[in-house]
Amino acid sequence: MIASVVVTLEERAGPVQDIIDEICNLAGVEVGDFAPGAHRIPMVIDSPSANAIEETTRRLQDCHGVAFVDVVFVHLEDESEPSIANSPEGAHE
Amino acid sequence: MNGDMTPADAIQRRQFIKATAMAAATAVAGGTVSPLPILADEPKKRIEWDKAPCRFCGTGCHVQVGVQGGKVVAVAGDRNAEVNKGLLCVKGYHVGSALYGKDRLTKPLLRDGDGYREISWDEAIKTIADRIEAAPERFAFYGSGQWTIPEGYAAQKFMKGGLSNNHIDPNARLCMASAVTGFLATYGVDEPAGCYDDLDACDVLIMWGNNPAEMHPVLFSRVVDRRSRGEKVTLIDISTRRTRTTEACQHYLEMKGHGDLAIANGIAHLLIKNGTYDRRFVDSFCSFKAPDDENPSLHGKAISFEEYKKQLEPYTPERVEELSGVPADQIRMLGDLFGNPALKITSLWCMGMNQHTRGTAINSMVHGIHLLSGHFGTPGNAPTSLTGQPSACGTVREVGTLSHALPGGRDVSDEKHRQQAEGFWNVPAGRINPTPGYHTVKMWESFCTPTSQGGNIGTIWVQVTNPGQTLPNLNKLFNPKGEDKAGLEDKFLIVSDVYPTATTRLADLILPSAMWVEKNGVVGNSERRTQQWFKLVDPPGDARDDCWQTIAVAHELFTRGVDGMKDRDGRFLFEVKDHDKPVPIWEWEHYYDVNVDEHLFEEYRQFSRLKHKDLAPYSEYVKARGLRWPVVERDGQWHETHFRFSEGSDPYVEAGKEIQFYHSSTHDDRAQIWFHPWIAPAEVPDDEYPLMLCTGRVLEHWHSGSMTRRIPELSRAMPGGYLEINADDAADYGLRNGDKVKVESRRGSLVIPVWIDGRGQPPRGSVFVPFFDETMLVNDLTLDAIDPFSKQPDYKKSAVRISKVS
Known part of the structure; x- marks a missing residue:
């Protein structure tokens, strides 16, 4: 499953590179191009499942210096799991 | 993986999707506006993109919907949409999955x-x-x-x-009827004068019983993002419980139920006492009203400024503190802010003020303090109600x-x-x-x-x-x-x-x-923006x-x-005709032979001009990401309106008038500033039912959850209902997280697990239950008392008692 997000950094977050280095340690996260001094950083999350995307998004939110994580794109097909329509979790009982 | 795709194809396809995803995020992060990149080089099947407003709340975010093989396979925030500028909330980016719950109804x-x-x-x-x-x-x-x-x-x-x-x-x-009666009582015509542009211009944003961080998150992030760019914006949360909105606010004013009535009067009291109300604005554009107790009506009775002033005299900051629970110093702070003409102030509200047995009154009163202080009619100065549904x-x-x-x-x-x-x-x-x-x-x-x-x-x-x-x-x-x-x-x-x-x-x-997107549609969001989309997949x-x-x-x-x-x-x-021949649209196989939506919309459009809410032809909405009415034609172009009643923006304001309330209920182009007294809620806690129950929504689910509970990601994030209770109250009742309690009101009962403090840290003596979970129907407990004018019930104040279930 693939999603992309914009991570907004806090006003006084400290050196941007330190934050980016921490983010780059998260599995499946690819940081895009951004201008020097930018506080909104584009990223792609490529994960094997919807669960993993959620977990990565939560971890991004918890990173030092991160104010917000806004999702801007999501590819709904999850090729590692049954489709949503057939998932046992597709509806609550 | 698609059955007809080789492993090499799959890898290539994944790379294309990633490239599209990164391009979307880069464009949003950089603030650039451009068409969504198409997966043009993707092997085999290509994703077709089209626009649609999100299915959920009243914000009116536009999404780009990716369709492949007759199914919605991707969703992206629409960077060409002014409302959301490419962003989506957690519900919005899962909106496509709402179509594909396994138990869709498919037969009568x-x-x-x-x-x-x-x-x-x-x-x-x-x-x-x-x-x-x-x-x-x-x-x-x-x-x-x-x-x-x-x-x-x-x-x-x-x-x-x-x-x-x-x-x-x-x-x-049940949702916004009191907002309607508030607008009618004040301006003689419904719906906000301002728009979301005010969020980009205000210096102070006051949320009256409103939690946009969870209910309208894209709008809220638009404001908070200004602060992250170094702009100074003061956020004030006036509420009966903390929410995620509170976390981003510099000031949290915790009030008792119906405390808003006292607070609004307290602000007006200070504006007059301190001489900081906008005399020129009031003299030029406003009149005063009060309820007519002998003949109650939405338009009440006219009163003089002196009578208005006298009615407000008891609402000193100290008296307001007694009634509302908000410290007098914070009431003075609000009075000082509204008394400062250099500041631009926007008020937002939603269910807190609308689901209220004095909903018409508090809506009118918040409009009133904006009018009294002159914080009206210029960018950033607006009293704006938000809606919870897309249309x-x-x-x-x-x-x-x-x-x-x-x-x-x-x-x-x-x-x-x-x-x-x-x-x-x-x-x-x-x-x-x-x-x-x-x-x-x-x-x-x-x-x-x-x-x-x-x-x-x-x-x-x-x-x-x-x-x-x-x-x-x-x-x-x-x-x-x-x-x-x-x-x-x-x-x-x-x-x-x-x-x-x-x-x-x-x-x-x-x-x-x-x-x-299984059907054509047109909707209208909270800022007067009319939005259109076409059917993209079959139901x-x-x-x-x-x-x-x-x-x-x-x-x-x-x-x-x-x-x-x-x-x-x-x-x-x-009857719908195509080339002068009636089309049997009542037969399903012929329903889409013509665009029935367009036909109905064009017929309806005639009505829109009766109260200066002019809509453009359907074809204009096909091209746009929505247009804010009144939309009028000038020089062969259709122009939307950002700020109603303001000269230079609203085409119906006459030259030289500056501000013109042209649907004034007093027929003199004036808005009404209302006095209403503080009145206690319809039900208050007592010895038998000692806790005040508030109900509401959560970020992950939309309203009753019938769609969002079928989206696995959202369901996992917020799987079931709960009762939020203050930690000290929980200790008094001997409760721990996860314990089940029986909640009883005079109308019904419910067994539900406890979440101590929860997200809202409810004050002592109050509890909160969200209404999204159909297995725990909190509305078995709620009160059906209604506002006398809007006929809207109060879901925020029901007296209950709890007992631990062993």
């Missing part, structure tokens, strides 16, 4: 003993027509702010222009799917208004019934009362809403339908929906509906458009010779 189902049997659409339509034909005056239509504009318009015309029956009302009665404004308020209203802000009780509508509809004079129908609470009360006891609503058709979960006091207004000995055997409930719900549970006839099974369902029933009645389904010339009420 008729109750058969304790179960249901599948029937044909033909039998379903005839069954509804039988019920209506047998007793048209006992039929009611219950819809929502999720009706698209054409759907709501068709239902409205069917009822009022066809059946001469005004028993049509929406769930928006509460477009359909309910503008099309007027309310029991007293006609399209275009007209009333059934006004002869001239009826004549105008009869003219547009080409129906015989006198067709429209002059007596308002039943509002929501009265409609359901009548339905749940035996016919022998005066319960004169016999059949209700529900479309696009879930009253079995969302009505207040369900044990009075809904649940009796399912009781064996309630004496309601002759009552008949028809429900059109996409999934089984708490409402379909008691339905006699269930109709499977198409949703969102599952035999699911069909709600609008088609209405037209098919109308045509069945027409074939039976029911006069109401004929216009003055004897033609079908919903």
